[in-house]
Amino acid sequence: LSxxxxxxxxxxxxxxxxxxxxxxTFRASYAxxxxxxxxxxxxxxxxxxxxxxxDYPLPHPKLxxxxxxxxxxxxxxxxxxxxxxxxxxxxxxxxxxxxxxxxEVKSYLKTLEELTALLEQTRQSLTQxxxxx
Numbered sequence: 001l002s003x004x005x006x007x008x009x010x011x012x013x014x015x016x017x018x019x020x021x022x023x024x025t026f027r028a029s030y031a032x033x034x035x036x037x038x039x040x041x042x043x044x045x046x047x048x049x050x051x052x053x054x055d056y057p058l059p060h061p062k063l064x065x066x067x068x069x070x071x072x073x074x075x076x077x078x079x080x081x082x083x084x085x086x087x088x089x090x091x092x093x094x095x096x097x098x099x100x101x102x103x104e105v106k107s108y109l110k111t112l113e114e115l116t117a118l119l120e121q122t123r124q125s126l127t128q129x130x131x132x133x
Contacts, residue, residue, distance in 0.1 A: 069126045076126075080119045087112045 028036070040048045042061025051058045090109060093099030 073123050073126055076119050076123045080116055080123075083112050083116050083119070087116075 036045060036048075043059050047059045050056060087109060090099060090105060094101045094105070099105065
């Protein structure tokens with residue numbers, strides 16, 4: 001497999017990471033455009049055409065997340081960020097001695113960690129549901 005990959009990469013005349021400075025346009029019929037859009041199915045058209053033309057591997061389709069899930073994910077990230085800030089602040093206060101590491105503080109930190117993990121699971125579930133749906 002690695003030899004096949006090396007051969008494939010060696011046969012490329014244009015490196016995929018090369019800076020693209022030239023714009024190419026061409027005309028197509030409505031039927032051809034519809035076929036192209038159907039074949040792209042979530043992949044940027046220029047990336048699809050380039051992959052087909054230069055034998056690059058096809059890129060993965062863009063992940064389309066419904067607006068409702070996108071908004072929920074945004075809110076979850078904000079909450080997660082706040083939890084992380086609280087955790088850092090408590091840990092810093094304990095380090096410099098201005099906050100004693102009592103059982104109550106340990107319990108609070110553990111709760112923050114559990115909430116952060118739960119938020120991440122929920123975010124992943126929303127993203128996964130978008131992919132499957």
